[in-house]
Amino acid sequence: MKNMTATQTKQSKTSKAMELLEEGISNLLQSGDWRQYLQVQSQFHNYSFNNIVLIVLQYPKASRVAGYRKWQELGRQVKKGSKAIKILAPLTKKIEKENDNGEKQKINALVGFRTVNVFDVSQTEGEELPAISSSVLNGDDQGLLERLKAFSLDNKVPVKFEGILGGANGCCRYDTTTGNPIEITVDPLLPPLHQAKTLAHEIAHSLLHSRKQYDSHIPRSMAELEAESTAFLILKHFGLDSGDYSFPYVACWQEGEDAIANLRQAGTRLQKAANQVIDWVESHSNSD
Ligand SMILES: [Zn+2]
Structure with missing residues (x-):
């Protein structure tokens, strides 16, 4: 060459x-x-x-x-x-x-x-390559759920598991004065894999859509695109596939939008958020 x-x-x-x-x-x-x-x-x-x-x-x-x-x-x-x-x-x-x-x-x-x-x-x-997986979670969704919970607590947004009025799978609650995220709720009746996906989604909201400067600038369709795509990336990295739920979810929210502009806007941000969570989980996986 x-x-x-x-x-x-x-x-x-x-x-x-x-x-x-x-x-x-x-x-x-x-x-x-x-x-x-x-x-x-x-x-x-x-x-x-x-x-x-x-x-x-x-x-x-x-x-x-x-x-x-x-x-x-x-x-x-x-x-x-x-x-x-x-x-x-x-x-x-x-x-x-x-x-x-x-x-x-x-x-x-x-x-x-x-x-x-x-x-x-x-x-x-x-030569044969070693397995790509760098995760110690071995595809165990329950393990990821616990680690995501620990990440969010470390990120000062504690997670509680209880049913949500209106039937949502999860939600992220914000302080009305500061605009900062203060609590995430996940429905404990969902299967464990779905709980992990939902928690990753709400964590993405807490990372990407909490700061005041974003509050009035990010439309809901964009926020959902970012949160669900980030959740997919996180789960996928740890060997869990949420595609069957995540892709229709994103597509649904993007209907009638200027999707190209949205993608260009979202690409780096959602990857950054996913990396932040992935890096934290990986660096805290050996010590406990
Ligand atoms: Zn959402």
Whole structure:
């Protein structure tokens, strides 16, 4: 494989990828294919929203991607003639900047993007890969429910389990003065998996829609899209699938909306929220 280092080709390649990205977002939403998008996203937990769209667009069947060298490290070789999947990596530069105390600090500043080649596992051959699962929950939904409960308590939004007036599965209660979330309720009569899904959904609300600046700017359709998509990502990461409930739920709320604009707005936020919960759960899974 040749290294593509010429500076003049870098610019045009990146803008091409950006165009591809726009197109990818449109296509995904026009086809209503949230399932595909969310499933891929849950597998590529560490990739940015933009790169996930690029991966899906160029290689719809992608299940696990890595760079050429990374595959070699894993004992696998990229098959001859495989077409690289192009994603974007940030270009950073060390610059000196004064902080608030007038001290000079070296920080990494974003100066642009460059194109990076990655390949799907199906484009490689070699040693068997270890199981992808990084979770210690082994698909046990009850385990996740407890950990989500612990996360929310740590996040200062305690969870209680009781029936909800009006028959909702869950709700997130806010302080009327501060606008901050203060309590989540989940219906304990739901099956455990559904309780975990519902709790993840309400946690997403508490993370994404609590702060005052969002209160009047996020319409309900957007808030539900974000909360349910985030819940799906969290569960999927731990080996639980809520798709049969989550996809129709999101699609329902998005009816008649400018879905493309919504997706572009939501992508990074919902991934960030999911990651916050996933990272917390994973880092608190070994100690107790
Ligand atoms: Zn909701």
